[in-house]
Amino acid sequence: MQHYEIAIVGGGLAGSVAALALGRAGRKVCLVAAPVTGDDGRTTALMDQSVRYLERLGIWDRIAPSTAALSIMQILDGTNRLLRAPPAQFRASDISLAAFGYNIPNKALAEVLDTALAAEPNVTRIAETVASVAVSTDKVSISTADGEIIEADFVIGADGRKSITREAAGIGVKTWSYPQSAVVLIFSHTLPHGNVSTEFHTESGPFTQVPLPGSRSSLVWVVRPEEAARLVALPLDELSATVETRMQSLLGKVTVERQAQAWPLSSMMAERFGSGRVALIGEAAHAFPPIGAQGLNLSLRDSMTLADLLSATRDKAIPADAGDRYNRRRRVDVMSRTVSVDLLNRSLLSDFLPVQMVRTAGIHVLNAVSPLRNVLMQEGVEPGRGVKNLVMGLGKGLKAGLKQQIRR
Numbered sequence: 001m002q003h004y005e006i007a008i009v010g011g012g013l014a015g016s017v018a019a020l021a022l023g024r025a026g027r028k029v030c031l032v033a034a035p036v037t038g039d040d041g042r043t044t045a046l047m048d049q050s051v052r053y054l055e056r057l058g059i060w061d062r063i064a065p066s067t068a069a070l071s072i073m074q075i076l077d078g079t080n081r082l083l084r085a086p087p088a089q090f091r092a093s094d095i096s097l098a099a100f101g102y103n104i105p106n107k108a109l110a111e112v113l114d115t116a117l118a119a120e121p122n123v124t125r126i127a128e129t130v131a132s133v134a135v136s137t138d139k140v141s142i143s144t145a146d147g148e149i150i151e152a153d154f155v156i157g158a159d160g161r162k163s164i165t166r167e168a169a170g171i172g173v174k175t176w177s178y179p180q181s182a183v184v185l186i187f188s189h190t191l192p193h194g195n196v197s198t199e200f201h202t203e204s205g206p207f208t209q210v211p212l213p214g215s216r217s218s219l220v221w222v223v224r225p226e227e228a229a230r231l232v233a234l235p236l237d238e239l240s241a242t243v244e245t246r247m248q249s250l251l252g253k254v255t256v257e258r259q260a261q262a263w264p265l266s267s268m269m270a271e272r273f274g275s276g277r278v279a280l281i282g283e284a285a286h287a288f289p290p291i292g293a294q295g296l297n298l299s300l301r302d303s304m305t306l307a308d309l310l311s312a313t314r315d316k317a318i319p320a321d322a323g324d325r326y327n328r329r330r331r332v333d334v335m336s337r338t339v340s341v342d343l344l345n346r347s348l349l350s351d352f353l354p355v356q357m358v359r360t361a362g363i364h365v366l367n368a369v370s371p372l373r374n375v376l377m378q379e380g381v382e383p384g385r386g387v388k389n390l391v392m393g394l395g396k397g398l399k400a401g402l403k404q405q406i407r408r
Contacts, residue, residue, distance in 0.1 A: 001149045001150070001151060001380070002124075002149075002150050002151070003150075003151045004028050004029060004030040004124070004150065004151070004153075004320060005027045005028045005029065005152065005153050005154065005155070005309065006022055006027050006028070006029045006030070006152055006153065006154050006155070006156065007030045007031075007032060007140060007142055007150055007154070007155045008022075008029060008030070008031045008032065008033075008155075008156045009033070009127075009130050009133065009142065009153035009155065009156070009158060009159045009163075009164065009165045010159035010163075010165075010282070011027055011031055011032075011033025011034075011036060011158075012033075012036070012158060012160070012282065012382060013044075013106065013109060013110060013113065013282075013284075013296060014282025014283070014296070014302065014303070015031065015033065015156070015158030015159075015281070015282065015298075015301040016031070016110070016113040016114070016117060017057075017113065017300060018156055018158060018281055018298070018302070018303040018306060019031040019117060019120075019123050019306075020057055020059070020113065020116055020117055020120060020123065020309040021057060021303050021304070021306070022122075022307055022310060023055060023117075023120045023121075023123040024058075024120070024122070025306055025307045025310065025311040025312060025313075026109050026122070026311065026312030026313065027121045027311075027312055028122055028123065028124075028379060029057055029124070029305060030123075030124045030125075030126060030150055030152065031123060031125045031126070032126045032128060032130055032142060032144065032150060033125075033130075033159075034127065034128060035102070035125075036110070036125050039107070039257070040106045040107055040110075041103050041105075041107075041184055041185070041186065041260075041261050042105075042184050042218075042220075042261070042263075043072060043103050043104060043105050043106060043184075043186070043210065043212065043218040044101075044103070044104055044211055044295070044296045045101050045102070045103045045111065045197075045297075046067075046101050046103075046104060046296065046297065046300075046379045047100060047101035047297050047380070047381045047382070048097055048099070048100060048101055048382065049216070049297070049300075049301075049381060049382035050101065050236060050296070050297050050300045050325065051101060052382075053300055053303075053304060056350070057116075058116075059112055059116050061112070061407050062112045062115070062116075062297070063104060063108065063109060064075045064102070064113050064129050064355075066104050066105060066108035066109075066213065067102035067103060067104045067213065067240050068102065068210075068211035068212045068213050068237045069098065069099035069101075069102055070090050070092070070099050070100045070101050070102065070103060070194075070195065070196075070197050070209070070210065070211065071091070071092050071098070071099050071100070071195040071196070071234070072089060072090065072092070072194070072196040072197070073089070073090045073095070073100060073196075073197045073198075073199070073303070074088065074089040074090070074196060074198050074199070074304070075086065075087065075088045075089075075182070075195070075199050076198060076199070076200050076201070076202060077106050077200075077201050078200035078201055078202045078246070079196050079201060079202055079203050079205060080203070085408045086367060088296055088367055090373065090377050091148040092377075094373075094374055094377065095374050095377050095378050095381070096369070097381070099195070100377070100380070101297075101381070102332075102379055103197075103210045103211055103218060105186075105212070106216075110362060112389055114180070114189070114322030119256060121172060124161065126150070128144035128145055128146055128148060129144065129145040130142055130143070130144060130145075130159070130164055131143045131144060132164065132168070133155060133157075133164050133165050133168035133170050134168060135155070135169055135276065135277060135278055135306060136277075136289065136318070137276065137277075137320060139151055139152065139153060139169045139277070140152045140153070140154065140155040140277055140284060140359060142155070142405065149184075153277065153280075153317070153318045154277050154310065154318045154322060154323075154324065155277060155278055155279075156278075156279050156280075156306065157169075157278065157279070157280045157281070157284040158281050158282050158284055159284055160278075160282070160283045160284060161268055161283050161284070161287055163280065163284035165278060165280065165284060166270060166280055166284050166285075168278075168287070169275050169276070169278040169280075169323075169357060170177065170275075171270050171271055171272050171275060171278075171280065172270070172271045173268055173270050173271065174269050175267065175268045175269065176265060176266065176267050176268075176270070177265070177266040177267075178266060178267075178289065178345065179223065179224060179228075180205050180222050180223065180225070180263065180264075180265040180289070180345075180355045181222070181223060181224070181225045181229075181262045181263060181264050181265060182205065182220050182222050182229035182232050182263045182265055182289070182290055183219075183220075183221040183222075183223060183228050183229075183232065183259040183260050183261070183262050184218070184219065184220055184221075184260065184261050184262075184263065185210065185218070185219050185221075185239075185243075185256055185257075185258075185259075186217070186218050186219070186256075186258070186330065187216070187217060187219060187240065187243060187254050187255060187256045187257060187262070188214075188215055188254075188255045188257060189217065189251035189252050189254050189255070190215065190251070190252035190253045191215075191218070191250070191251045191252035191345065193209075193211040193215070193217055195211050196211065196249060197209060198247070199212045200246070201248075201320065202222075204222060204224055204227070205222025205223065205265075205289075205291075205345065206222050206245075207219070207220075207221045207222070207246055208220045208221075208290075209247065209250075209251070214368050216257075217251065219243065221246070221278055222265065222289065222290075223245075225262075225264065227385060228262040229262065229279060231260060231262075232259070232260050232262050236255075236256050236259070239256045239257050239260060240254045240256045241254075241263075241321035243256060248404055253344055254395055260343045260403045265289045266287070267288040267289065267338065267341075267342060268283070268286065268287045268288075269284045269285075269287075269334065269335070269338050270284070270286065270287050272325060272327050273285045273286075273302075273327045273330045273331065273334060274322070274323030274325075274326035274330070275323045275325065275326060275327065275328040276320060276321065276322075276323045276326060277318075277320065277322065277323055278323045279302075279322070279323050279326045279327075280300065281299055281302035281303060281306070281307055282299040283299075285302065285330075285334065286298060286334050286335075286337075288338055288341045288342065289341060290305075294337050297333065298333070301330075301333060301383070302330060305326060305330055306326060306331050309326055309329070310322060316385065329342050333383050336383075337383075355404070
C-alpha cells in the first residue's frame with residue numbers, strides 16, 4: 001500500500017494541471033488515471049489569467065509555439081430574425097493587453113503537460129483505472145482495477161461528469177441538456193485571420209472561428225443534433241464549401257483539414273465542489289457548452305485555488321476541512337459562469353421577441369458605452385479584474401475631485 005499527501009483521480013487536462021501545480025507547491029502527489037485513448041480534435045482558448053498561470057508553472061514557453069493570439073473578438077448576427085443585433089468588436093488593446101488569450105490544440109497542451117509531469121519529482125503517475133474511492137474523516141483509499149490500494153490525505157476528483165470521486169463523497173449534481181451538438185474542426189484559409197476571432201450568432205447557437213498559427217483556424221459550430229450528424233458525414237470538399245458559405249467568405253477559400261467531430265451539449269453543476277478531504281475540479285464539478293471560452297479556464301482557476309489552499313508552505317498537514325474551504329472559495333465563480341453561459345445560449349435559441357430585444361439592446365449598449373465594454377472584457381479575461389479596476393478608477397476620480405475642491 002502506497003501513501004501520498006494528495007491523490008488526483010483523472011488524467012485529463014484539468015487533472016494534469018492540478019497535479020503539476022500541487023507538485024510544484026511542495027506536495028507529494030499521485031495521479032491515478034487510465035491511459036487516454038482517442039484523438040481529441042478540439043482546441044481551447046486560454047485567457048490571459050490562465051496563460052500567466054502556466055507561465056508560473058514554467059510550461060508556457062513550450063506551449064506558445066502551438067498557439068495563436070486572440071487580439072480581437074467580434075460578434076456578428078448571423079440570424080434571419082426581425083431584430084438583428086449590430087456587429088460588436090472587442091479589442092485587447094483597449095484593456096492594455098496584447099491579446100485576450102491564446103488558442104491551442106488540446107493535443108498539443110496535453111503533450112506538454114505529459115512531459116512536464118514525467119520530469120516532476122513530486123508527482124507519481126499510476127496508469128490504472130480507478131475501481132473505487134472510499135472517503136473517511138482521516139484519509140482516502142483508492143482501489144485500482146488491478147487490485148492496488150492507494151491511500152492519501154486528500155483526494156481531487158478530476159474524473160469527469162460520471163465522477164467516481166464525487167459519488168464516493170456523496171455529492172449530488174444538477175444536470176440539464178440542450179437540443180444542440182457542437183461540431184468541431186480545423187480548417188485552413190486563403191486570407192489571413194489577423195488574430196481575429198469571429199463569432200456568428202445563429203438561430204441554432206454560435207458559429208465560432210478562432211485563430212491558429214499560420215493561415216489556419218479552429219471552429220466550434222453549434223447546431224441541432226440532426227444537422228451535426230449531417231455535417232460530420234459530408235465529404236471534406238462539401239463541408240469546406242458549407243463552412244465558407246456560413247462564414248460569408250471572410251477568410252477566403254476554406255479547406256477543412258480532416259473529418260469533423262460532434263459533441264452533444266449539456267450542462268452539469270455539482271451541489272458542492274468540495275467536502276472534507278475531497279475536492280472536485282473540471283467536469284467532475286462543472287460543465288457547460290463551449291461558449292465564451294470558459295470551460296478549461298474555469299478548471300484552471302480550480303487548480304489555482306487548490307494550489308493556494310494546499311501549498312506545503314501553509315500547513316504541513318492537510319486540514320480535514322480543506323474540501324469545505326475550497327467549496328466556499330469556488331462557489332461564486334463557478335455558479336456565475338454557469339448561469340451566464342446558460343442564459344446566453346438560451347437567448348440565442350429563443351424565438352421569443354422580448355428575449356431577442358434584450359439581447360439586441362445589450363449589444364447596442366456595449367457598442368455605445370466603452371467603459372462598460374471594457375469592464376466586461378476584463379471580467380471575461382479574469383473574474384474580478386473589471387470590477388476591481390472600475391472601483392479603483394472611481395476612487396482615483398473621487399480623490400482627484402476632492403483635491404480640486406480643497407484647492408478652491
